[in-house]
Amino acid sequence: MRTASLRKLTVGAVAAGLVLTGCGTTAEGGSASDSANEGPISGLRVMVPNSPGSGYDTTARAWAQVLEDEGLAESIEVFNLEGAGGTVGLQRLVNEKGNADLLMQMGLGVVGAQYSNQSEATLDQTTPIAKLIEEAEAIVVPADSPYQSLDDLVTAWKADPGNTPVGGASNPGGPDHLTPMLLAQEVGVTPSEVNYVAYDGGGELLAGILGGDVKFAATGIGEVSEPAAAGQVRILAVTSEEAVEGVDAPTLTDEGVDLVFTNWRGVVAAPEITDEETQRFVDMMTEMHDSDAWKQVLEDQGWTDAFVTGDEFGSYLDEESQRVESVLSELGLA
DSSP states (O other), X not given: OOOXXXXXXXXXXXXXXXXXXXXXXXXXXXXTTOSOOOSOEESOEEEESSOTTSHHHHHHHHHHHHHHHTTSEESOEEEEEOOXXXXXXXXXXXHSTXXXXXXXXXXXXXXXXXXXXXXXXXXXXXXXXXXXXXXXXXXXXXXXXXXXXXHHHHHHHHHOGGGSOEEESSOTTSHHHHHXXXXXXXXXXXXGGOOEEEOSSHHHHHHHHHTTSSSEEEEEHHHHHHHHHTTSEEEEEEOSSSOOTTOOOOBTTTTTOOOEEEEEEEEEEOTTOOHHHHHHHHHHHHHHHHSHHHHHHHHHHTOEEEEEEHHHHHHHHHHHHHHHHHHHHHTTOO
C-alpha cells in the first residue's frame, strides 16, 4: 500500500430516490451493447449517484451532451440515484452485472464512501472506463462573513473548532471532507475536533452556506464560481498548485499553508461486460474527449483535463482507494 502524502494529495470531486431527467428521450430499441459497432451508441443510461446540480451531475450531463452533439451516442438518459455518498448508486451498478447499457459518473466521493459507509459494493467490482477531469477545491464563506481572509478564518477555527462548523457536499472520505481535515492538520486544528457537516450535493451546501448553518465550506471550485461572481459567497483560497483562471482567490500555498489538493471525476461501467463492450465505451469516451466541444466545456467549467482510460484508469482507482484509506487512518478518521 502506498503511503499517503498529507501535504500534496491528488484524489477525487450523497435513501435512494430516483429522479429521471435526460439529455434526450429514453431510447426505444437499440442498445449500447449492439453487436454492430458502427454509428452512434443508442439506449445508453448514465447514473449520477447524488443530487441534481451536484458536481457529478454537472459533469455527467456535460459529457452526455457532447456525445449527442458529436453524433457518438443518441437518446442518452441521465438519471440521479442519491444516497450514502454515492454507494447506493454503486450498489445498483454492481447489481447490474453484464449490463452494457449503463454507465456511472463517479470520483473521490464514491472512493471515500466505500470506507465511510462500509459498502458491500466496491469500485474494484466495476469496469473502469475513463478518468475525465481534475478540479481544485475552494475554501468559501458567505459574502457577509466576518472572515475576510484565510488567516481570519484559521484564527477563529483554532480558537473554537467545535463552534466553527465547516460544510461540504461529500460524506467522510470525499473531497469536501478530506480538504478541511487536511487543512486542519496543516494549520494546527485537531482533525477529530473538526465539526464537519455533510450535505447532499452542491445545491444543498450552498443553501447551508447562505443560511449561516456553517461558518465556511470546502467544495469544488465549479460549485461556487458563479455564486462568487454574483457576490453571494467569497472564496478565501483554492487548493490547486496555481491560481484558478477567472477566480479572484489565492492558493493555500500563497497563504502559507503547505497543502495542494485536487479532486477528480471519472466514469465506470457495470461488472462483467465483455471486452468488446468495454472497448466500445473507451473508444466513445476517447472520441468525446478529443472533440473541440469537450475542450470548450473544460474551459467554460474551469476543469483540468486528466484523461486516462481502461486498465490505466483501473490502476489509478486501485491506488486512490489505498491512498484514501491510508489518509483516513493517518488522520484518525477510519
